[in-house]
Amino acid sequence: MTADKALDFSFSTLTPDLILDLIESVGIFPSSGLIPLNSYENRVYQFVADDTKRYVVKFYRPQRWTKAQILEEHEFAKQLMDDEIPVVAPLILNGTSLHEASGYLFTIYPSVGGRCFENDNLDHLEWMGRFIGRIHLIGQKQSFQHRPSMQLADYLDGASEQLLASELLPMSLETPFITILEQLCAATKTFYQTDGIKQFRLHGDCHAGNILWRDGPNFVDLDDARNGPAIQDIWMMLSGDREQQLMQLDTMIDGYEEFCSFNPAELKLIEPLRAMRMVHYMGWIAKRWCDPAFPRSFSWFAEGKYWEQQILAFKEQLSQLHEEPLRLMSGL
Template structure:
């Protein structure tokens, strides 16, 4: 995506005359591109993405407009919309948050508690019925994972190059784990559903004077264990790494009897998505070596290791 074209879109769609536009590289979403855009008076985060669903941004706008702290507002288009569309991808804008990424800086116990409060407020939110009913009940990533898994398996039958050969060896080593993830899913939970962020690990949290939960592409209407799973182990540096951090989060979150079977289900689903997704990236790029190391970590000590003991 060229800088000149992006500037034209921002002016035409949002009325923003950008004087500075800088690419921002972070996150695992290879379907998205992010920029830091500066005008004469303000700075914005610009995201052009083909991932997720429209309803995620509608939920984020509802929460922000309701005054829920920690949810960045969506800047409206000149016509009052939440996004514009170019090449079948959404272009969205939020105010730039000049803070650190929690995945890099970590959180203090006090901040973990504050994050528990934030996520509980998200789960307790009651969007309009029409919006609630439009929310997906199942992960859009999970729906395409089996086909992606078959693509990876076929490619690894005749690996080419060092990365593919090592990935083939990893898949052989953890063959029983991958087979379990593909064929032995626990029963889906049937408990009450709430608005879930869908991906609330620390890679999607920014820290300045407060905490900000970003990247609302994967919103889902599901039992709250869909989100709580991320706080209960297997996430490495993007989740609580000590019992004190976990306790602080749960204290902030407040009273709720965790459905362990639901946790087991969502851990199993996410472990499969991550193993297959990162394996596919190790084959197709970008950052093949990094994706390979992430895949190995998920299988050896991450979510997959917890999901399939």
């Protein structure tokens, strides 16, 4: 990814009139207004066109991904769709899935409806395991050449720098926050050992919010697709206490193994990956704070109470890193 320190994160030039003009430039003509969807990293809108179909247009955050990296994501989605895996892939319009105009890269998708995925439903989890296994079966055929792999430097070091530079960190909490942040990062680096673990193309952000359920799952938003270990697309489906997670994990892996073999050594990566996500999420908000959408949507990030809660959450996660990893009940 390229540095974006000097960017205007406001998308201020992306006016409704410009959005409509850009959509029409690729041969689709909206007949309704634009409905903003829940996306902060990019700008995403749903609309109805004159063919009565619903579409979604996605404008990529400038300089986050290169064209080559975006096109790799699109090609991966197409390969999955061609294999009849329910992934929402971009439309090919005028011979391409990625369009550029007025300083923006954008893509048009078909709009897919559905309800939120219930990650406490074991039948649904087994179904999810099968589809993730099928996604990984395709993902293993090649690696991303332009998109990055999951790296500690990106998820921990870069995020930590953003947090320590943030003016929102209360002075009264600097010492305890920095102390636990450093301890959590050091422990995560110790436990995130991937020697001997295969890494390949993943969804990358496979959580309940990116699954729409309608007679089965529909996978959306491959924006964070990258190379990584298989468990990255599995662990975020787990919820509840340890016993519940063990049952959920066993159910998913049973479905997964119908299509793709799973290396149980990856189970030791679950808690390090959780720690990486916690730190990265905070760093992401700090990094994007100059985008006006972030103070509006994450106002609690500027409150001392939130940072106090994160100190406690980091302490709990540090303790969790030293616990025995989850193990499959099936004895795989």
